[in-house]
Amino acid sequence: MDDIQIANKPIMIEIKDLHKSYKMGSNSLHVLKGINFTAEEGELVAIMGSSGSGKSTLLNILGMLDSADTGEYNLDSVPIKDLNETKAAQYRNKFLGFIFQSFNLINYKSAVENVALPLYYQKVNRKQRQEKALKYLEQVGLKEWATHLPSELSGGQKQRVAIARAMAAEPKVLLADEPTGALDSKTSYEVMDLIQKINDAGNTILVVTHEEDIAQMCKRIVHLKDGVIVEDKKVKQVRAQQYV
Amino acid sequence: MFDRDTWQEIFSTLKKNKLRTFLTGFSVGWAIFILVMLLASVNGMQNGFTGQFNDDATNSIFVRPGVTSKAYAGFEAGRRVQLDNDDYEYIKQSFPDDIEYISGRYFTNTTARYKSETGSYSVQAVHPEFQIIEKTIVTDGRYFNEADFTNKAKVAVIGRKVAEDLFKNEDPVGKFAEFNGLSFRVIGIFIDEGDDNAERRIYAPLSTYQRIYGNTNNINQLALTYNPTYDLTKALEFSGRLEDLMKRRHKVSPEDQSGINIWNYAEAFDNISSFTTVLDVIAIVVGFLILIAGIVGIGNIMVFTIKERTKEIGIRKALGAKPKQIVNSVLLEATFITALSGFVGLVFAWIILSLVGPAIKTPAFSNPSVGLSTVIIATIILIVAGVLAGLIPAINAAKVKPIVALSDK
Numbered sequence: 001m002d003d004i005q006i007a008n009k010p011i012m013i014e015i016k017d018l019h020k021s022y023k024m025g026s027n028s029l030h031v032l033k034g035i036n037f038t039a040e041e042g043e044l045v046a047i048m049g050s051s052g053s054g055k056s057t058l059l060n061i062l063g064m065l066d067s068a069d070t071g072e073y074n075l076d077s078v079p080i081k082d083l084n085e086t087k088a089a090q091y092r093n094k095f096l097g098f099i100f101q102s103f104n105l106i107n108y109k110s111a112v113e114n115v116a117l118p119l120y121y122q123k124v125n126r127k128q129r130q131e132k133a134l135k136y137l138e139q140v141g142l143k144e145w146a147t148h149l150p151s152e153l154s155g156g157q158k159q160r161v162a163i164a165r166a167m168a169a170e171p172k173v174l175l176a177d178e179p180t181g182a183l184d185s186k187t188s189y190e191v192m193d194l195i196q197k198i199n200d201a202g203n204t205i206l207v208v209t210h211e212e213d214i215a216q217m218c219k220r221i222v223h224l225k226d227g228v229i230v231e232d233k234k235v236k237q238v239r240a241q242q243y244v
Numbered sequence: 245m246f247d248r249d250t251w252q253e254i255f256s257t258l259k260k261n262k263l264r265t266f267l268t269g270f271s272v273g274w275a276i277f278i279l280v281m282l283l284a285s286v287n288g289m290q291n292g293f294t295g296q297f298n299d300d301a302t303n304s305i306f307v308r309p310g311v312t313s314k315a316y317a318g319f320e321a322g323r324r325v326q327l328d329n330d331d332y333e334y335i336k337q338s339f340p341d342d343i344e345y346i347s348g349r350y351f352t353n354t355t356a357r358y359k360s361e362t363g364s365y366s367v368q369a370v371h372p373e374f375q376i377i378e379k380t381i382v383t384d385g386r387y388f389n390e391a392d393f394t395n396k397a398k399v400a401v402i403g404r405k406v407a408e409d410l411f412k413n414e415d416p417v418g419k420f421a422e423f424n425g426l427s428f429r430v431i432g433i434f435i436d437e438g439d440d441n442a443e444r445r446i447y448a449p450l451s452t453y454q455r456i457y458g459n460t461n462n463i464n465q466l467a468l469t470y471n472p473t474y475d476l477t478k479a480l481e482f483s484g485r486l487e488d489l490m491k492r493r494h495k496v497s498p499e500d501q502s503g504i505n506i507w508n509y510a511e512a513f514d515n516i517s518s519f520t521t522v523l524d525v526i527a528i529v530v531g532f533l534i535l536i537a538g539i540v541g542i543g544n545i546m547v548f549t550i551k552e553r554t555k556e557i558g559i560r561k562a563l564g565a566k567p568k569q570i571v572n573s574v575l576l577e578a579t580f581i582t583a584l585s586g587f588v589g590l591v592f593a594w595i596i597l598s599l600v601g602p603a604i605k606t607p608a609f610s611n612p613s614v615g616l617s618t619v620i621i622a623t624i625i626l627i628v629a630g631v632l633a634g635l636i637p638a639i640n641a642a643k644v645k646p647i648v649a650l651s652d653k
């Protein structure tokens with residue numbers, strides 16, 4: 001019953017036969033060797049794999065930070081192909097929200113300014129920016145910390161600000177690259193709890209991780225090994241709430 | 245470019261990096277400071293030169309007889325040429341349209357005495373029109389006039405120093421002083437800014453002195469001003485005609501420069517002008533070279549800054565900043581720092597100039613200052629400089645790949 005329901009949902013990410021190799025001097029390193037992958041709206045997918053498996057490269061291509069050599073990539077039915085920098089920036093801003101392992105907050109901007117930054121690049125006016133940024137900070141439970149600099153926040157708080165920032169532009173897909181990699185397990189679960197809640201609200205989220213327990217908190221796990229998908233399975237989601 | 249957010253971004257960036265901002269700006273501020281000071285110095289020299297020359301009307305010509313250096317028209321070399329009243333009348337009548345004012349000059353010395361005070365001074369016996377030619381400023385009393393001249397009146401206009409030396413605290417105007425034993429009435433006092441020696445001089449009517457010294461007609465020099473509507477070419481043409489005429493009249497070879505010398509201020513002034521123009525150009529070139537060093541300094545620091553901020557730029561790009569927006573913000577930042585610090589340098593130089601400038605008064609250097617046009621040009625240069633300084637760093641910044649910037653594993 002569940003499966004049918006999901007199948008009816010629109011396809012968010014569609015990747016067909018994706019290849020990517022890097023030139024290393026005279027050698028060429030084939031990192032992605034034909035990836036086929038589809039994610040529907042509202043999915044929460046964990047991408048797992050050891051280092052060198054190509055999971056970060058895949059995420060970079062999905063995030064339009066890097067381009068594939070061959071293959072097809074459609075994001076919300078928009079073909080992502082031959083992007084110049086300006087177009088890529090536009091799409092990134094419109095379609096994608098990034099969550100990084102090291103948070104990547106701008107250290108001289110306050111929490112609310114950081115959250116408002118994607119909106120600035122969307123040319124949202126100042127007042128609305130401020131309002132929206134505060135709204136998303138409230139959602140991650142950091143409204144009282146709005147004016148604090150990243151250096152005054154704990155790791156978990158920083159990641160929550162980063163999540164608020166990723167959410168602020170109301171992207172189609174959230175891409176999280178080891179979002180809990182720099183956090184202790186308790187804080188990790190808090191962050192995962194937040195990610196689950198965002199996903200519950202209907203957002204599509206891809207999480208790159210190498211931690212099994214984090215992966216189990218997603219709804220689907222994709223295993224990468226040596227540049228190919230070796231396993232793609234749906235899992236019974238473990239709720240992070242119970243560990244918080 | 246002018247929206248508030250862009251500027252807020254720039255201000256917050258600059259505010260967080262105060263030391264860097266200061267260091268960046270200093271080089272350009274300093275360069276502009278030096279540029280302005282250099283230009284002001286040249287201006288000061290220019291003022292000094294023209295001030296010295298402006299002592300006389302700039303359209304003045306002096307006819308100075310000397311000793312012939314060439315044999316000519318049956319005369320041997322070594323003959324002394326002597327001008328007299330006839331030359332004065334002759335020139336005056338020959339060039340009625342060319343000449344504005346003309347005066348003879350007769351130089352002598354006198355021992356002047358008033359009560360117990362005595363002093364030795366140079367006397368220039370001249371026509372009344374000489375006041376205008378020499379731009380003599382009479383502060384008390386008056387200059388002698390045509391009536392004094394015709395009557396060969398024993399009147400004198402004395403310099404401020406002469407008045408101070410002889411009359412101490414008394415008002416000299418109307419008093420009688422003895423010049424070489426002859427009683428002269430002081431009718432005026434003149435001043436000469438910047439030249440104390442000129443103020444140790446006494447002016448008296450030429451006619452008076454010619455009578456006193458043995459009823460002579462002799463004149464040492466002729467001074468005249470030409471028609472003020474003449475430009476340099478016409479002025480030179482006129483002084484050429486004057487020279488030809490005087491040399492023919494006194495049988496001096498046309499090639500003989502020492503027999504009769506015509507000293508045309510327009511010519512000398514032209515030389516000085518081109519000299520100061522060269523100085524100006526040198527100052528501008530040197531200033532520019534320093535400015536370039538400043539720009540390179542800014543560019544250098546900006547390149548470093550961009551390196552330091554690679555990650556931040558990567559984040560911004562990941563969040564949707566377009567390359568153009570990054571270029572814009574870096575360019576604006578560089579322009580802003582350059583313009584602001586340059587402006588500070590400019591204002592600083594201006595303050596120093598307005599404080600110190602008026603106090604400097606030597607014959608060769610006076611009142612160094614900069615004009616509005618210099619300030620405007622410097623400002624334009626600054627903005628261009630800022631754009632140039634930011635250009636390379638901005639292009640570097642635009643090339644930052646978010647994937648590289650964000651790789652933290």
